[in-house]
Amino acid sequence: MRQKRGPYATAHRRSETSRKPLAVRTEKSTPAATRAREEWAKNQLTITAYHEAGHAVVLWHRAKFYGLSIPDAVIGEIRISVPRKYFGEWGRVALNNIALCANKERAYSLACSVAGGPIAEHRFLRRTGQDARPLEAFLADIPNNTPPSEAIPNDLDRLSQHASAADTAETEIIRYTSDLIGIPSIWRAVEGLAAALLRKRTISGREACKIIEFSIYDA
Numbered sequence: 001m002r003q004k005r006g007p008y009a010t011a012h013r014r015s016e017t018s019r020k021p022l023a024v025r026t027e028k029s030t031p032a033a034t035r036a037r038e039e040w041a042k043n044q045l046t047i048t049a050y051h052e053a054g055h056a057v058v059l060w061h062r063a064k065f066y067g068l069s070i071p072d073a074v075i076g077e078i079r080i081s082v083p084r085k086y087f088g089e090w091g092r093v094a095l096n097n098i099a100l101c102a103n104k105e106r107a108y109s110l111a112c113s114v115a116g117g118p119i120a121e122h123r124f125l126r127r128t129g130q131d132a133r134p135l136e137a138f139l140a141d142i143p144n145n146t147p148p149s150e151a152i153p154n155d156l157d158r159l160s161q162h163a164s165a166a167d168t169a170e171t172e173i174i175r176y177t178s179d180l181i182g183i184p185s186i187w188r189a190v191e192g193l194a195a196a197l198l199r200k201r202t203i204s205g206r207e208a209c210k211i212i213e214f215s216i217y218d219a
């Protein structure tokens with residue numbers, strides 16, 4: 001069934017060559033190779049859950065406190081899934097009702113929410129000991145691992161491809177977003193939403209907003 005989605009979405013893909021163990025890249029169907037592939041896919045799905053949650057929580061925060069719109073009117077369906085062959089789309093956050101770049105504040109909010117995906121992913125990988133690199137090095141490497149995939153058009157394209165922090169605007173957006181995700185209540189929301197995504201795989205925007213708000217205000 002084709003999923004209903006907003007006019008824009010951040011679609012997260014991984015390339016064929018990204019960080020895959022040899023057993024995953026081979027076509028072998030021995031029990032060991034199958035187990036290795038399953039383990040790898042499970043871990044990638046967890047990483048993707050944090051990545052998508054990062055996009056959504058930053059968007060929620062900007063929408064709630066910077067007047068983008070009410071959060072559950074902006075955030076659409078969020079989903080994660082293991083793609084066939086492993087190098088397709090792993091996750092997606094649909095964005096609803098956004099006239100992109102109608103004003104500066106809105107464009108800034110969207111850029112932050114795009115940056116929120118890889119930044120949350122990086123924080124998760126650091127905390128679980130899977131990647132010790134500083135954020136800048138992690139982001140600089142992402143274009144090699146992740147093909148251009150975020151479907152936000154026009155002037156956000158470069159950022160949306162998770163490009164390295166080359167110019168001032170990007171550096172500022174990355175610093176701001178990284179600080180935001182580091183706030184304990186915001187990180188709690190990322191963890192809460194990631195856990196819910198891993199349980200359910202598909203979550204409506206409205207439900208995502210409830211989970212985020214519960215994590216921030218009631219936990």
Ligand SMILES: [Zn+2]
Nearest residue numbers: 010011012117
């Ligand atoms: Zn993304």
